[in-house]
Amino acid sequence: MAHKIAPSILAADFSNLQSACNIIENSAADWYHIDVMDGVFVPNISFGMPVIKAIKPHATKTFDVHLMIVDPDRYIKDFKAVGADILTVHYEACNHLHRTLQAIKAEGMQAGVALNPHTPVALLEDVIMDIDLVCLMSVNPGFGGQSFIEQTYDKVRKLRRMIDEKGASTLIEIDGGVTSANAKQLTDAGANVLVAGSFVFQSENPIQTCNELKDLVG
Ligand code: DX5
């Protein structure tokens, strides 16, 4: 299966989200990565449902919504209503993760779980068959433009082993500090989806950057 590129619109120009849509739509990018932050789970506030709803009519590609919020169960239906295709919650924000995953799927979305850098992948062992996507945070969540944590490679390999041993079809996504310098090493370790925010949107030619990243990982 081809590797996917998911530009994070957190790094886009918020005064011109139409341009971010054009970049994603007219490049080899596969998904929109959409970071929702509540100022409680992470020390930053980004945007919420109204912004996602506003860009949906301009988009044809998958909406990969990454919730960095406490108690995400409260808003599962709302994110479905504004166009989320994949809804990812944080392991650290869910007391009843299994129930949350079922609730996401009951709405017809794919269910993702994100792990902070300090959270071991082994904690997902008993629920991996229920997860469509694991998002490994390769920075501490809350901000774009941070540097990649090298320990992530080891986590990717461990998670890849777990998924393969269980015969699960879970995708591994890497989020934070992804650039052309680590992309290939990440997919070689077993990652399927690479999120890239500042590397794409702060480059001179974001469409070209998406295309080059996609070519690099095949
Ligand atoms: C961080 C977000 C990331 C962020 C990645 O909390 O989850 O998706 O946008 O940005 P870069 O690629 O700039 O590290």
Ligand code: ZN
């Ligand atoms: Zn994210």
